[in-house]
Amino acid sequence: MESAYLIETVIKIVVILLVFSALAGIGTYFERKILAFMQRRLGPSIVGPYGLLQVAADGIKLFTKEDIIPAGVVGRIFKIAPVITAATAFMAAAAIPFLPQFTIFGYTVHPIVADINVGILYILGVMAVGLYGPLLGGMASANKYSLISAARAAAVFISYEVVTGLAILAPIMMVGSLSLIDFNEYQAGGIGNWIVWSQPVAFILFWIAAFAETGRTPFHLIANDHEIIDGFGTEYSGMRWGLFFIGEYANMFFISFVIPLLFLGGFGDGSFLGALGLLAKVAFFFFFFLWTRAAWPDVRPDQLMWLCWKVLMPVAVINVVITGLVMMF
Amino acid sequence: MSLEAFNNRNVNEGDYFLVDIEDYPTDGWGKFKRVVKRTFKGELFVGLWVVLREMIKFDIHTVQYPEEKMPIGPRYRAVHEMKRLWESDAERCIGCGLCEKICISNCIRIDTRIDENSRKEVSEYSINLGRCIYCGYCAEVCPELAITHGGEYENASDQREHFIMYEDMLTPIDKMKAGAQLEFEGFGSITPHEDERVKKTPLAY
Numbered sequence: 001m002e003s004a005y006l007i008e009t010v011i012k013i014v015v016i017l018l019v020f021s022a023l024a025g026i027g028t029y030f031e032r033k034i035l036a037f038m039q040r041r042l043g044p045s046i047v048g049p050y051g052l053l054q055v056a057a058d059g060i061k062l063f064t065k066e067d068i069i070p071a072g073v074v075g076r077i078f079k080i081a082p083v084i085t086a087a088t089a090f091m092a093a094a095a096i097p098f099l100p101q102f103t104i105f106g107y108t109v110h111p112i113v114a115d116i117n118v119g120i121l122y123i124l125g126v127m128a129v130g131l132y133g134p135l136l137g138g139m140a141s142a143n144k145y146s147l148i149s150a151a152r153a154a155a156v157f158i159s160y161e162v163v164t165g166l167a168i169l170a171p172i173m174m175v176g177s178l179s180l181i182d183f184n185e186y187q188a189g190g191i192g193n194w195i196v197w198s199q200p201v202a203f204i205l206f207w208i209a210a211f212a213e214t215g216r217t218p219f220h221l222i223a224n225d226h227e228i229i230d231g232f233g234t235e236y237s238g239m240r241w242g243l244f245f246i247g248e249y250a251n252m253f254f255i256s257f258v259i260p261l262l263f264l265g266g267f268g269d270g271s272f273l274g275a276l277g278l279l280a281k282v283a284f285f286f287f288f289f290l291w292t293r294a295a296w297p298d299v300r301p302d303q304l305m306w307l308c309w310k311v312l313m314p315v316a317v318i319n320v321v322i323t324g325l326v327m328m329f
Numbered sequence: 330m331s332l333e334a335f336n337n338r339n340v341n342e343g344d345y346f347l348v349d350i351e352d353y354p355t356d357g358w359g360k361f362k363r364v365v366k367r368t369f370k371g372e373l374f375v376g377l378w379v380v381l382r383e384m385i386k387f388d389i390h391t392v393q394y395p396e397e398k399m400p401i402g403p404r405y406r407a408v409h410e411m412k413r414l415w416e417s418d419a420e421r422c423i424g425c426g427l428c429e430k431i432c433i434s435n436c437i438r439i440d441t442r443i444d445e446n447s448r449k450e451v452s453e454y455s456i457n458l459g460r461c462i463y464c465g466y467c468a469e470v471c472p473e474l475a476i477t478h479g480g481e482y483e484n485a486s487d488q489r490e491h492f493i494m495y496e497d498m499l500t501p502i503d504k505m506k507a508g509a510q511l512e513f514e515g516f517g518s519i520t521p522h523e524d525e526r527v528k529k530t531p532l533a534y
């Protein structure tokens with residue numbers, strides 16, 4: 001039993017690492033294609049059929065590029081920062097149930113690495129640690145744009161942690177558990193039971209905060225290409241920069257899993273259809289990340305802070321209070 | 330769409346109109362009202378719809394460059410061409426040297442000699458394309474419309490000195506025989522209906 005459990009866990013870890021590293025690459029392909037179509041361009045179309053092998057070409061390029069450590073950087077911290085971003089993104093995946101449990105060769109598989117009873121807290125915490133990637137990378141880079149980016153990363157991530165935490169406090173009060181499996185079971189009764197109907201405000205707040213946590217377009221201040229080059233990634237090259245990239249895209253995928261699991265019924269009753277439903281929801285949320293990038297402008301850092309502290313946080317607090325009052329009476 | 334809309338710079342007529350911009354709120358209550366209005370107006374969804382509509386329409390405007398090329402205008406000034414006379418297929422260049430004289434980057438070199446029929450003939454003619462700034466002066470000054478600009482803009486080279494010789498610029502004789510020489514329509518060329526505009530030289534003075 002003990003060794004079977006160990007082997008199962010190791011296999012699950014390897015599968016998640018491989019699948020989501022590959023997905024991060026394919027995610028860039030989809031991003032480029034969808035952005036191109038929305039802007040009436042073609043996107044990658046030369047390498048392979050429909051440009052599909054562009055991902056492989058980029059991967060080869062990243063792996064074979066010279067690994068440059070510029071003079072003047074703080075070497076060790078500079079080297080460890082991208083690893084933090086990628087590692088924390090994948091660590092967060094440990095508590096996410098990707099699919100309902102299924103049986104294969106008479107062996108029941110739970111597609112979650114560790115169903116810890118504080119799953120949500122763990123995911124939020126680990127994602128918050130991800131802040132150290134941009135922060136340390138930016139500060140160690142000896143580059144003023146990276147430094148600005150590091151400062152912005154600290155401000156944005158910490159502010160929006162508050163919104164995220166307060167937003168999901170209300171659903172947590174209703175479910176009475178921090179495990180994502182329990183969240184799923186709470187909503188297993190069908191569309192009518194989804195938490196989004198009873199907590200629409202929390203859903204919107206969490207979604208908005210997800211854009212800040214992943215640094216996607218309306219809140220794409222941390223690596224804002226047209227202001228501060230690539231922010232904390234300016235001095236990076238080759239696979240170290242690639243790790244930042246993988247971390248960012250893996251984060252997008254994981255957040256796209258967490259939102260439906262928390263608010264939109266997850267995989268429902270655990271049937272095959274439910275699993276497909278979860279994947280469809282994830283696909284929609286991932287698509288929405290790309291969609292907004294094509295459609296919306298970026299906000300200024302001060303507007304972002306204004307939005308967080310003067311609008312979203314009070315709304316989140318009011319939401320928690322109202323939820324508490326409704327539950328009390 | 331016709332070009333008139335772009336050529337007409339008179340803002341008093343046409344489609345110009347003033348954008349209706351509200352005054353900015355100055356007090357706190359006004360600002361609050363503006364925030365609430367903007368929050369619930371749903372303008373963000375208009376932006377989302379516009380890009381989604383374009384994606385569904387799939388009206389792609391990409392020019393896939395090496396395979397497809399944009400048509401270029403007749404007045405475009407790219408690598409030079411040497412034309413032949415329509416009547417006799419002979420070279421138009423009379424070796425006057427005006428192009429060499431006027432070239433402001435000094436990149437044309439021309440040499441002439443007297444041939445066996447005692448006529449002036451171009452013996453050497455080269456343009457250093459690495460120095461040419463494609464100003465078009467040579468085409469404009471040429472009295473015979475011999476040197477003109479062509480449409481060939483893909484002239485990347487691995488050296489700074491990149492010469493083009495007389496034979497390379499000259500319209501090939503078989504192309505000339507097929508009547509396929511393109512007449513230059515750029516600056517300095519003959520305007521249409523030139524014949525009707527010709528006036529007799531007034532001999533009175």
Ligand code: SF4
Pocket residue numbers: 431432433434435436437456460461462463464465466467468
């Ligand atoms: S285009 Fe201008 S620079 Fe080039 S050869 Fe003619 S006169 Fe000289």
Ligand code: SF4
Pocket residue numbers: 421422423424425426427428429439470471472473474475476
């Ligand atoms: S190309 Fe024209 S300007 Fe130049 S030498 Fe010949 S006739 Fe004269």
